[in-house]
Amino acid sequence: MRRFPPSPSLERKVERVNARVEIVIACEGLVTEPKYILDCAKYYGSGMVVVRVLDKTGVPLTVVRAAIQERKKLLAKYRKQKELGPVDGCFRVWAIFDKDDHDVDEALALAKEHKVCVAFSNPCFELWPILHLVDYGAQDDRHILQKLLNQHMPTYNHQSSPNIDFDSIKEHFDIAYQRACLLNQSRDAEGCTSGRPSTTVGELVIKIQQNGKVAARRAAANR
Template identity: 35%
Template structure:
């Protein structure tokens, strides 16, 4: 085989596919959620986690729509440039139940488009609370935020995972227990439950 032919064949070789999944996280919150996820990924040395904030009012259906479009854009670019590394292996939407409308529609849209969900009811602070203590019972958002002051003095939505890392495994166990109990009662995603633990497990893969 001539040298030129060998070089041409080498040039057509597909890009090397990274083994660690590329994860896109689309967040409703602008401070707490991205802060936790970013520092969690840094703590466990995973540089293949990308976090984007969804503009607008943070309505779950809007977040899912944004994530769906970003996934499609990445897939088109990967196909155009013949580089699978440009695709996202997983796309996660992180939002709260709170008092948002159209939650079932958002969940259905995510399912139809292969998106993953990390939903907290009532809010993301429940996931933080589980790093310190068992489930607090049914609470509303502001009550949970106030309760966190007991464990994170001066809590103002800023969070660095390194400061609460010791409670992570307990948080996962407690979140799983809450989820299983809700499913047994046929009350999926009831207050209190959080699916953030699933996202963290993906980041750790």
């Protein structure tokens, strides 16, 4: 029996799907963080990054454990499908949580042990969007930061509308990342890594940008 090769249109479709990168996130928050990361994937990911949000939420330790379990499942899945390429190249698993009033040392250590990436903010996630808008370095608590974000982003309200106005900050990523790096470097120099104020959310956004560019190049090469 004569075998016919797949049509070009079907081949292109498969290649494009395989080129996409999946990033899985486990979040402490139900609204603010997931929506922001999904917006980042759409805008910075060149349409080639898929973000999947785990249903499990809770305190930082719970979030990290959920991320660890998901990573184990994905490792098992991709090891059976060797044609997908290097295991860690197929997906990334991130845990997103804040210091707030939590003891986060165990959560941070557990994530590192199990190779789960962490986007951590001290005192709270709101620090990251604030850095897009103003240069900030005070050691205020989360309540003050939430009010400060509301001042600079009137559509945001921690109680009634905890959504980041992504369109208002999306072009300011570079300056926000520079400011975050300076804060983190200062905390390192002080001997209190992850101290207040600090945030590594920008590292996750950088990965989305990088993976989006790589996936787009691979898709273009396969056309």
